Amino acid sequence: MKKLGTHALSDLCLKTAYLLVNGGAETYRVEDTIERIGHSLGSDVRCYVTVTAIFIEINHQNYKFIKSRLGGTNLQMIDDINTMSRQLAEKTITGEEFTLHINHLYRNKRTTDFPFYIKAIGAGLVSMAPMLLYSMPLYYFIYCFFVGIVGYTISYYLSRLSMLPYADLFISGFVIALLAITLKDLGITTQYHTIIIGATMPLVPGVAITNAIRELVMRHAVSSMVKFLDSLLVASSIGFGIASALIIF
Amino acid sequence: MDIIENLVLGGLSAIGFSLITNAPRRAARIIGITGALSWTVFYILKNYSHMNILIANYIGAVIISALAYFFARRYRLPENIIVIPCLVNLVPGGNAYRTILYMVQNNYSGSINQGLQTFLIASFLAIGLFTTPYVAATIKRLKMLKRTGRKL
Known part of the structure; x- marks a missing residue:
């Protein structure tokens, strides 16, 4: 499996954390999920989430943060990302596919929804x-x-x-x-x-x-x-x- | 008859809240079962056994968290997805409303009474939610200690 660069990985982690926080997940679950994603992609990721900002550190050298906002509940989003990160840990999807899915979700900011x-x-x-x-x-x-x-x-x-x-x-x-x-x-x-x-x-x-x-x-x-x-x-x-x-x- | 009515409406209202929060479709059945059971037990305890309402709420929350713990591992769902829609039925809406109502009617001591009761019920719901994970984690830990032969 090709390893993602630190830059791409930090972007990926930030986007995933942003989506999870806006879906209404608990912060400790968000941090846990991000660190597990980093681990299964072969890097050492640390994550700190307050509700209004998300901080990421990759391999002790690359730091980033993103502003996020309170509000919104979308349990489908949490379930989707949870399933994907579990598949990533079991190596049934690759890092590229995962990035593609997250980018798609991040661009649309929505999942399947009830009318x-x-x-x-x-x-x-x-x-x-x-x-x-x-x-x-x-x-x-x-x-x-x-x-x-x-x-x-x-x-x-x-x-x-x-x-x-x-x-x-x-x-x-x-x-x-x-x-x-x-x-x-x-x-x-x-x-x-x-x-x-x-x-x-x-x-x-x-x-x-x-x-x-x-x-x-x-x-x-x-x-x-x-x-x-x-x-x-x-x-x-x-x-x-x-x-x-x-x-x- | 009364019980069946409660089972149906409790399940329907939990599913209703899961529709509002956009829960995944495959979870709807599980949420319905959990909501129906927890609501019915709460109703029976409150209306038939005249138990203290705090204990009735506590037991309702314990049932929610126990079923959520079981189903979350069985169907690989986050626990939160099951807990949130089921808990809405048990929220002390009546007490919260009466807090505001008495405030409007200049009955401040009654308002503080109801406000304190709202707070207590909410705290007991929270304690109930944490009971099952705590017990499960303790049992798991004890088993692990026994297997590896280490001391605490």
Whole structure:
């Protein structure tokens, strides 16, 4: 197998780490994967990841870093890269093929994705589960399904449209509370609390909180704090959206 | 009847969140099974045995992490892909909502009550998630020590 040059290898490692961080992987997993890729390509690679920057050192001489950004979850990306790095370690694909795949992923910044209407239906399904806990009658499930879809749709499109990061969550929290209160005022449902609880479920920052706690326990304090603050801000912006609707109406 | 309803909806909602986060298609079946089982156990413990809600959440999280540990090795998936969609059901959304609601109603002591409970439930979920990997790693380590005959 032809050995990659240090320059090409450091580029490859940076791109892989960038994709993994943007897919929502834990930082210690990213570092581990990069070091294993370097090992199976025959070089000594060290990697240090905070969420906002990635540092790479190859064979104690070539240093590089790349700026990255918080946000985005794409579990398919993590799975793809994980499978490829495992194949690389088992020598079923060569270094050139691996580089080609990573370059392709890096250029497009996306993998196979579900169409939007399927994601919206998924959001509706997530909203229905909390109704079971409060043992509500059947029609609550149906209203919650639709309110959840509306909330998710608003946050999905606004997050692509606007530059201000937390505004989409504030607005969708506001709209969800508004819809729930309207349903109650029209006399369709008897109370709005459970519908709000259910419909905000798809917006909950589950990935960020889970990763933050795991990283904190694995002693990656910097990235864990960044993610923790982010998830706290997400949760409170949804909460303040709901609160302002409750105060106004 | 109640149990079947819970199994179906728990699985569906876990799969729903996996659609939002774009989980790989081959994982959907596994996520459904894990989500359904963990949610149903949590529901039974909470509604029928009147156990402390912290313990119910803890056991739910232990089941998620145990199944994720098993399936991740069997089907060669990252554990995170299974854990994230299943955990969403157990997130204390109701308590978090009530924290905000009481704050709006000027009931600050009630708000702090609910906020603390939210924090406690979240911490117990985290402890539950770490139980299985910790136990598994300890057993593996002990076996290795026994095989090589080294002391701790």
